[in-house]
Amino acid sequence: MKRTEYPVAIRELIAQLRQMPGVGPRSAERIALWIVQARNEQPAGIARAIASTRDTIRPCLQCGFFATADLCEICADDSRARELLCVVEQPTDILPLEKTSAFRGRYHSLGGRISPLDRVAPEDLRIASLVERVEKEAPSEIIFALAADVEGEATTNYLVALLKKYPVTLTRIAHGLPAGGGLESADELTLSRALAGRTRL
Amino acid sequence: MKRTEYPVAIRELIAQLRQMPGVGPRSAERIALWIVQARNEQPAGIARAIASTRDTIRPCLQCGFFATADLCEICADDSRARELLCVVEQPTDILPLEKTSAFRGRYHSLGGRISPLDRVAPEDLRIASLVERVEKEAPSEIIFALAADVEGEATTNYLVALLKKYPVTLTRIAHGLPAGGGLESADELTLSRALAGRTRL
Numbered sequence: 035m036k037r038t039e040y041p042v043a044i045r046e047l048i049a050q051l052r053q054m055p056g057v058g059p060r061s062a063e064r065i066a067l068w069i070v071q072a073r074n075e076q077p078a079g080i081a082r083a084i085a086s087t088r089d090t091i092r093p094c095l096q097c098g099f100f101a102t103a104d105l106c107e108i109c110a111d112d113s114r115a116r117e118l119l120c121v122v123e124q125p126t127d128i129l130p131l132e133k134t135s136a137f138r139g140r141y142h143s144l145g146g147r148i149s150p151l152d153r154v155a156p157e158d159l160r161i162a163s164l165v166e167r168v169e170k171e172a173p174s175e176i177i178f179a180l181a182a183d184v185e186g187e188a189t190t191n192y193l194v195a196l197l198k199k200y201p202v203t204l205t206r207i208a209h210g211l212p213a214g215g216g217l218e219s220a221d222e223l224t225l226s227r228a229l230a231g232r233t234r235l
Numbered sequence: 236m237k238r239t240e241y242p243v244a245i246r247e248l249i250a251q252l253r254q255m256p257g258v259g260p261r262s263a264e265r266i267a268l269w270i271v272q273a274r275n276e277q278p279a280g281i282a283r284a285i286a287s288t289r290d291t292i293r294p295c296l297q298c299g300f301f302a303t304a305d306l307c308e309i310c311a312d313d314s315r316a317r318e319l320l321c322v323v324e325q326p327t328d329i330l331p332l333e334k335t336s337a338f339r340g341r342y343h344s345l346g347g348r349i350s351p352l353d354r355v356a357p358e359d360l361r362i363a364s365l366v367e368r369v370e371k372e373a374p375s376e377i378i379f380a381l382a383a384d385v386e387g388e389a390t391t392n393y394l395v396a397l398l399k400k401y402p403v404t405l406t407r408i409a410h411g412l413p414a415g416g417g418l419e420s421a422d423e424l425t426l427s428r429a430l431a432g433r434t435r436l
Contacts, residue, residue, distance in 0.1 A: 038333040041303045043291040050284040053277050054266045065255045067327050069285055070292050070301060076254050077285050083251040084270055084282040090244040091271050100271060102242045126268050132239040 044070060096167070098143035098160055099125045108132075108141060115139045119173040121164065121193065123147050123180050131179060139177075142167060147180060147189040156192060164193070168200050175203040182209045182227075245271060297368070299344030299361055300326045309333075309342060316340045320374040322365065322394065324348050324381050332380060340378075343368060348381060348390040357393060365394070369401050376404040383410045383428075 039045065044066055051062040069077040093099070094106035101107070108114060108128070118139025122128060125143045144159040168176070176197065180186035194204050210228035211220055220228070240246065245267055252263040270278040294300070295307035302308070309315060309329070319340025323329060326344045345360040369377070377398065381387035395405050411429035412421055421429070 038309055038330065040330065041292060041301050041308070043288045043303060044301060047284045047288045050277075050281045053281065055269045056262050056265055061257050064257055066288070068256045070288060071326075076251075077289055080251045080254065081282040081285040083248045084278050084285075087244045087248045087267070087271060088278055091242060100242055100245060102244065107242070108239055125272070129239065129241065 093125065093143075093145075096163075097128075097141045098145055099128050099141060116171050117174040118177065119167065119171070119175070120177045120179050123186065123189075127179065137177075139173075140171075144180075144189070147185045148192055149185045159189075161193070161196070165196065168197060168202060173202055175205060178204070178206045294326065294344075294346075297364075298329075298342045299346055300329050300342060317372050318375040319378065320368065320372070320376070321378045321380050324387065324390075328380065338378075340374075341372075345381075345390070348386045349393055350386045360390075362394070362397070366397065369398060369403060374403055376406060379405070379407045 040048070047066045047069065048059070048062045051057055051065050052059060054062075057065070069080075090102055091100050092102075094101040094109055095104045096109045097106060099106040099108060101109075103110070115138050118137070119142055120131065120137060120139055121142050121144065122131070123144055123146060125145075128141050128143065131137055131141075142160070142164050144161065144164070146154050146159055148154060148156055148159065167173075178190045178193065180190050190206060197204060208231050209224070210231050211217070211224065217225065241249075248267045248270065249260070249263045252258055252266050253260060255263075258266070270281075291303055292301050293303075295302040295310055296305045297310045298307060300307040300309060302310075304311070316339050319338070320343055321332065321338060321340055322343050322345065323332070324345055324347060326346075329342050329344065332338055332342075343361070343365050345362065345365070347355050347360055349355060349357055349360065368374075379391045379394065381391050391407060398405060409432050410425070411432050412418070412425065418426065
């Protein structure tokens with residue numbers, strides 16, 4: 035007996051939706067059936083938004099953040115301090131930092147981190163343009179805000195070695211206990227970093 | 236200080252994606268950033284699949300299941316028994332029944348159930364075409380497989396009253412303990428239905 039299935043177009047749609055991050059087989063099926071059955075123009079609007087965003091959004095030529103012109107909103111903002119430059123891995127790392135309201139400088143997104151396993155070499159990252167900005171903008175401090183893992187550390191170390199010849203203070207954001215986290219829930223590495231990074235009271 | 240946000244196009248995309256079922260603000264943001272940053276043609280493929288599925292898929296003129304022609308795969312299959320007709324609420328209820336491999340008849344999807352609260356009256360459902368099929372196809376048995384809740388029951392009762400004048404056996408799928416469910420986890424209504432529906436051993 036032949037098993038009845040959804041028509042090919044629906045199965046194809048489910049397969050396409052499954053490519054989206056965090057969307058498993060069941061939610062892809064649920065979304066696909068919603069798309070097929072919706073009586074309004076919502077699905078068409080979603081299709082248009084996906085296509086048009088791909089056309090509209092491009093990386094800021096200077097820092098790599100999401101932009102609709104050559105420069106992003108942050109780089110185009112003249113009230114931003116040029117003395118402070120914060121280096122992050124991904125453009126998506128910038129908004130969490132912005133939400134803290136604790137930083138009023140500029141950013142530079144590398145577009146990733148050095149990772150031999152994933153075949154990401156320094157040349158694959160926006161490092162040349164970082165050096166160029168350091169020479170041109172002459173910031174007084176560069177804050178490295180990369181991930182607190184092996185590859186984030188290695189990338190930070192690589193950049194520190196590359197930039198230490200410039201007259202700029204190089205710093206890294208603190209590693210330690212997360213807010214609200216007790217000692218009992220912290221792993222050994224976090225605790226040893228929290229100890230090493232202790233500050234005078 | 237003005238808060239930096241994503242460019243309007245990204246925020247618009249997030250708002251669009253949030254309309255999909257099961258997609259909350261965080262997963263919408265995650266999917267949107269994936270769409271913006273993907274270096275391949277996957278997002279364009281998804282947009283095309285959404286748009287084209289909407290154009291390709293339509294309800295089967297006979298049973299209401301998903302079809303790409305006038306008749307769906309099931310209605311077009313002549314090896315299917317015409318004597319057995321299974322009435323369901325939604326076209327999406329058909330595949331779960333198919334997966335059991337326990338039914339080789341035909342289906343009729345009502346497109347919903349009678350619900351005064353949601354302003355769904357009998358005229359809003361595919362009831363006229365059900366009556367027409369009963370007259371034309373003269374099935375020997377109609378199995379009602381609607382939800383085991385108040386509105387599902389009420390709709391079943393309405394249809395039974397409407398169809399009892401025809402020479403056809405009217406049945407309903409059993410209500411009782413779900414497979415693997417113990418007595419301690421069953422609610423009172425399920426248990427009383429399981430008792431009422433007891434079968435001789």
